[in-house]
Amino acid sequence: MSDSPPGVVLVADDLMFPSRIREGLRPMGGSLRVVGTEAALMAALAEAPADAVLVNLTARRYDPVSVIRALKSGEATRSVPVLAFAGHVEKEKHEAAREAGADMVAANSSVSMHLPTLLGRLLRGERTDSASDAGEGDA
Numbered sequence: 001m002s003d004s005p006p007g008v009v010l011v012a013d014d015l016m017f018p019s020r021i022r023e024g025l026r027p028m029g030g031s032l033r034v035v036g037t038e039a040a041l042m043a044a045l046a047e048a049p050a051d052a053v054l055v056n057l058t059a060r061r062y063d064p065v066s067v068i069r070a071l072k073s074g075e076a077t078r079s080v081p082v083l084a085f086a087g088h089v090e091k092e093k094h095e096a097a098r099e100a101g102a103d104m105v106a107a108n109s110s111v112s113m114h115l116p117t118l119l120g121r122l123l124r125g126e127r128t129d130s131a132s133d134a135g136e137g138d139a
Contacts, residue, residue, distance in 0.1 A: 005029035006051040006123060011041050013061040017111075021054060024115025038067045045077055052122055054111070055102070057086035057093040064093075065100045072101030081122045085111045103127050 005028055010021050018034045025032055033050070035041045041053070053071060057064045068084060071077045081104070084097035088107035097105050104122050111118065 005031065006119060007031045007033075007048070008052050008054060008119070009033045009035060009041060009044055009050040010054045010056070011035055011038075011059070011062070011064070011067055012054075012056040013059045014056065017056055017108075020112045021115065024112070024119075028116050028119070030119075037062050038070055041067060042070070042074075042077070045080070050080060052081045052083060052119060055082060055084045055097070057084050057090065057097055065096045068097055068100035068102050081125075083111070083118060083122050 006025070008021070008025060008030055010018060010032060012018060012034060013036045018032065022032050033044055033048075035044050044050075045053075055064050055067055064084065068082055071080060071082055082102045083104045083106065084094075084102040085106045085108055086093040086097075088109065094105045104118065104127060106118055
């Protein structure tokens with residue numbers, strides 16, 4: 001992880017998580033770009049690389065598993081770390097994200113409460129799925 005503030009792209013189709021992610025990035029000085037589709041994500045990454053991509057697994061307007069697969073199969077994007085998140089009871093979505101290639105999977109509450117810790121670990125190359133490692137036990 002470099003010492004510069006992280007540039008993050010969030011793939012989400014709701015209004016709640018972008019503000020939570022911005023708040024979580026604030027202490028790190030990070031920047032956030034929000035996109036709502038797989039095509040918009042790929043266009044954003046072609047325009048300017050990102051340090052990490054966050055994928056909301058509860059989306060209704062795009063297929064989050066397809067987004068993760070596309071990222072991890074693209075030559076230019078496969079090395080971009082992906083943090084996927086959904087409610088802690090949505091175990092099937094968590095597992096599908098792991099199978100698609102997400103580098104880290106967490107509960108919504110962990111992302112909201114511990115984003116700097118999770119993102120720091122992700123950018124250092126850690127690939128833990130347990131939010132309890134970040135101080136939250138419901139991943």
